[in-house]
Amino acid sequence: MGYSRAVAHLHAVRQDLQPELDDEELVRRAVAGEATAFRALFLRHGPAVRRLLGALCRDEGSADEATQETFVRAHTALPALREPRRLRGWLLGIARIVWLDEQERLRRCARVPALLEAGEARDGASPEGGLLDAEAESVLATALARLSPRRRTALLLRLDQGLSYGEIADALGWRLHGVKNAIHRARLQIRDELLAYLRGTP
């Protein structure tokens, strides 16, 4: 891409994002029917939603599908959003529900087990994962896969997405104490798995 085209592209992206408008205003406009406002919300929060779903689904195609479904559901529910300033947490909460629905659907179709559980430890090869070597990443992937969906989601929202305990409680519809407990136990469980690996015990 030439320089002038790149600049034009960046300018277009910036316009689409509508950075001068906050979430509350964009939500108000989207609910009022403004065509570009919901798109701006998608461009602004889609990457965070896709990131969470990428970690939960562990499959690119499924994560893309779930991201689409999340925003379709969000669009339907948008008029009922009570606190637009908490949009990000709300969207991540919907993403989790979409993921759980998909898990349920897969369970019903009875073609889940191998995909989700045992294979998890070996699907982690990632040329981009520069911070971890393949073996260590495999251990981490195994440890994450062994977490319950509840603990895994809470841990990802806290340590990866950086949501506060209160935001996670709102997003997931849990009590604050439940959020704290899930994150604490998830961290302990991962630590124990990593320690076992370092000590050479399975």
Added chain:
Amino acid sequence: MSARHLDDEQLEDLALGEPRPDELKLRAHLAGCSQCASGLFALRGQREALSAWVDARDASPAEVGRLWPRIAARLAREAAPVRLVAEASAQDAPRRSWARPIAAALAAAAAGALLAGALRTLPRAGPPDSAASAPARPELVQAAADEPDGKPTPSALAALARAEQQYRRAADVLEQQVARHTGAAKGAARTSAALARSRRALSPGSAASPARARVRVLEGYAAYLKSLRRALDESRD
């Protein structure tokens, strides 16, 4: 050193680099507490490992942006309440599956109401052309039925019967939607019980019922549909 160690949330905020009003105080504690300092160190390691693991499964913002056309197409197809795709015409977007029966029910009820209301002054008049788009006004029918001399015509009774039929059909559609969306939701049992009570309160209409009784049935259906729509909205919240 103070015996009060940093809790999980404080350590996590520091590891995440989240601003805290008490950050200086926390860092002062960390400087003299090896337990909390090692806890923060371990937490940072966990966080970096987790982020790297998620990074490997993440998509770039540009790739995520490429999902938009498919989302927009689905929204246009499914006709969400907010007008989203500017280029889509108002005619080409299908409505929600339950919107049509409800609209039909309201239109039929409005036609029946206007027809019966017309009994007061024009007993033989048919419904005006605009009747189908007018809001449902069962109270008009009630007023007509209360008139000592206002005997409903067979066509008014037929319109009321049609309205009742349409309401019933709309209720069936909404009940299916509510069952689908609240099946696993918290409070679904409570919602179901409330809806069941509302449904039981509806007395079945019959061809022989007087207009007044039929209007009550329509009012009952209107309230029931409202409950169903509220339940559906809450399930999507």
